[in-house]
Amino acid sequence: MEIVELDQQAADNAIALWQKCGLTRPWNDPYADFSRAVEGPSSAVLGTYDEGGALIGTAMVGVDGHRGWVYYVASAPDHRGEGIGHALMTAAEEWIIDRGMPKVHVMIRRTNTAVVGFYRALGYEEQDTMVLGRRFDGSTGGSIGA
Numbered sequence: 001m002e003i004v005e006l007d008q009q010a011a012d013n014a015i016a017l018w019q020k021c022g023l024t025r026p027w028n029d030p031y032a033d034f035s036r037a038v039e040g041p042s043s044a045v046l047g048t049y050d051e052g053g054a055l056i057g058t059a060m061v062g063v064d065g066h067r068g069w070v071y072y073v074a075s076a077p078d079h080r081g082e083g084i085g086h087a088l089m090t091a092a093e094e095w096i097i098d099r100g101m102p103k104v105h106v107m108i109r110r111t112n113t114a115v116v117g118f119y120r121a122l123g124y125e126e127q128d129t130m131v132l133g134r135r136f137d138g139s140t141g142g143s144i145g146a
């Protein structure tokens with residue numbers, strides 16, 4: 001499975017996939033999220049396509065100087081269980097390791113219990129940390145989600 005770094009031209013298809021996978025939230029602008037990640041020096045959006053050229057998987061990846069983070073992990077609903085999520089996470093981890101980081105975190109919304117097994121299958125363990133956040137625009141939506 002070929003995993004590539006997406007560019008700005010893939011924005012519409014990536015966001016359509018995120019919407020289909022239930023990953024967008026009203027308090028996050030997915031177009032701004034995508035653009036920041038593909039244009040920033042320490043982040044990227046990885047993706048994979050099917051034989052017909054349809055985008056069927058994404059993972060947003062970034063490093064902050066201490067660890068890597070992965071967001072917007074999505075595989076198309078009609079391609080689940082085919083190893084796409086695993087391949088994307090492996091590629092995301094390699095991207096992070098290549099930038100010298102020794103560890104990776106992923107944030108899962110508390111309501112997204114279905115996905116916990118996916119990360120556990122990949123060796124991820126619950127961390128003894130509480131994630132606190134604050135939005136700079138004064139809104140409170142982000143206090144319940146990333």
Ligand SMILES: CC(C)(COP(=O)(O)OP(=O)(O)OC[C@H]1O[C@@H](n2cnc3c(N)ncnc32)[C@H](O)[C@@H]1OP(=O)(O)O)[C@@H](O)C(=O)NCCC(=O)NCCS
Pocket residue numbers: 021022023072073074075076079080081082083084085086087107108109112114115116117118119121122
């Ligand atoms: C999570 C998601 C990306 C998994 O994608 P996928 O392509 O189906 O995953 P894979 O086929 O690579 O599965 C990898 C492993 O995880 C397991 N797995 C996948 N989803 C699982 C789940 N919900 N619960 C338990 N195990 C799961 C698979 O059985 C497989 O294990 P194996 O290697 O032992 O066979 C996909 O279900 C998805 O897009 N969900 C909606 C979006 C989402 O919630 N993303 C995460 C945001 S934090």
